[in-house]
Amino acid sequence: MSDAKPGEIMAREIAEQPAVLERILTEGLPRIREAAERVKAAQPRFALLTARGTSDNAAYYAKYLMEIALGLPVGLTSMSTTTAYHAEPDLRDVLCLTVSQSGGSPDLVAHTEMAKARGGLTLAVTNVAGSPVNQASELSLDVLAGPELALPATKTYTAELLTLWLLVDALRGGDGSAAKALPELAAGVLARESEVVDLAQRYRFASRLVLTARGYSYPTVREAALKIMETSYLPAHAFSGADLLHGPLAMVDNVSPVVAVAAEGAGGTALEPVLERLHERGADLVVVGSAEHVAGATAGFVLPSGIPEELSPILEILPLQQLAYHVTMSRGLNPDAPRALAKVTQTH
Structure with a gap:
């Protein structure tokens, strides 16, 4: 990474996402169907x-998918109940799905081991075949993003989203x-980078x-906020x-x-009253979404139309990654290597 120009690696990995999505749809689909x-x-x-982290936002997306498409009740783990308080819940007849770019964080491994021991059906979704989480799980899926060298996760996030969608669809x-x-479609969105460059100038000197968003797009804004904070x-x-x-709203x-x-x-429709209130507050409002919603904003980025709402998060995060x-x-920082971050976070 030291030989690369600042931002070169993150930019390259953002650009790789259409190829990663294609790889999942061809090479990954048979294994996903077997797991299903x-x-x-x-x-x-x-x-x-x-x-944890970016993968937690992907898991949040999966929560929406499973509850809406499958009618399956879904919860998000509080891992400290296992690692700090040593809880051992009854997980018989429970699908215990762990999502992780590296599959190496100790708390993810510990919780997966506990879930398997307590009767859960464990499934790991990672970008590292043979990771500790994979080894601890009964089933595993490789998101096939290839090595991700920039510290901020980009291609692994969209790879996780598509893998999870294909699993639920199966x-x-x-x-x-x-x-x-x-x-x-992803290639088309990324090719409009000049639009994002213009939007980014609005935030060069911003203080916050x-x-x-609502619905399926809520995990998108969580992930976008994380990307912006950890890079800029x-x-x-x-x-x-x-x-x-x-x-x-008061702030x-x-x-x-x-x-x-x-x-x-439905998510965009549900957000309309919020957009109206933001207009009333005089907010500098940028909208990423449908042409109808962008038209009423200060500025925006129009997404391709006709995409099923549950797949839209795979596209809508792309201009927000570019924005980060x-x-x-523009702030003179290196997004490839944010301070104080490591690719594998050693949480316990």
Whole structure:
């Protein structure tokens, strides 16, 4: 990494995402279908998702998918109940899914081992075949993103999203065909980088940023906020649109920069009252989403139309990754190697 120019590695890995998505749809799909058959046979009554950081946002996306598409109750793990308090819940008939780029964090491994010992069906979704989490799990899926060298996760995030979507789609009897257009669409979105460069100039000297969305897009703003904070060190606060109205809206005024994600579908429709309130507050509002929602904003980035809402997060994060990159570069920082970060976080 020391021989690369600042930002070179992150930019390259952002650009690799269409190829990664294509690889998953071709090479990864058979293994995903096999895992889905094993899960179907187990007939889980509940799903428990375990993750940290970027992968936690991917798990949050999976929570929406499983609850909406499968009608399966889903919870997100509080790993300290296992690692600090040594809880041993009864996990019979529970799908215990761990999502991790590296599969190496000690708390992820410990929780997975506990889940397996307590009767859960354990499934690891990682980018490192043979990782400790994979070894601790009964089933595993490789997201096939290839080595990710920049510290901020980009291609592994969208690879996790697509892998999780294909898993859920297979569980409901789908063939994955709704995702076939994603690699080409992703390439088209990334090719519009000049639009993002213009947007990034708005935040070069910002002191804070608020991001908001609802539904499937909520994990997107959580991930975008994380990317912005870890690369540019700009405080970025992600809120569900509903939660934003329950108090935090008070901190928004006519000089407050706000980024909203409002794609086509129920989530974008549910966000409309929030967008109206932001307009009333005079916020500097940038919208990533449908042409209809972007039209009413201060500025924005229009996403391709006609995409199923549940697949939209795979596309809508792309300009936000580029936004984090360009805000960071405009501040004279290196997004490849943010301070105080490591690729494998040793949480216990």
